[in-house]
Amino acid sequence: MDDIFSRPKLSAAERNFRSRIAQLASGRWFLRGTLSHRSGKCGKPNCRCARGELHSSLYLVQSQQGKPRQICVPQAWQARVRQAVHDYQQMQHLIEEVSELEWKRLRERKP
Numbered sequence: 001m002d003d004i005f006s007r008p009k010l011s012a013a014e015r016n017f018r019s020r021i022a023q024l025a026s027g028r029w030f031l032r033g034t035l036s037h038r039s040g041k042c043g044k045p046n047c048r049c050a051r052g053e054l055h056s057s058l059y060l061v062q063s064q065q066g067k068p069r070q071i072c073v074p075q076a077w078q079a080r081v082r083q084a085v086h087d088y089q090q091m092q093h094l095i096e097e098v099s100e101l102e103w104k105r106l107r108e109r110k111p
């Protein structure tokens with residue numbers, strides 16, 4: 001079988017990128033976007049925020065088909081969402097590295 005993953009021409013660097021992609025791909029959540037902290041008032045007149053102690057909220061912001069959108073991340077989800085955003089960026093970085101190696105292979109016409 002002509003399995004590209006076991007192709008002997010892969011460099012050690014490329015095998016390393018590919019194995020990290022495989023590890024990352026299994027059992028992780030991925031979220032594209034950036035996290036942004038905002039502080040504001042909830043609107044309740046008796047709340048501490050009305051006296052100047054603003055609430056801090058975490059938002060996930062992303063561009064979807066050219067339009068920006070955002071979603072508030074509840075406290076209970078923050079660790080998971082932070083991890084998913086981090087893993088997405090990590091995956092994107094690894095795929096970019098593999099793409100760059102493939103670009104060089106194409107340029108040099110080395111199969």
Ligand SMILES: [Zn+2]
Binds near residue numbers: 042
């Ligand atoms: Zn409030």
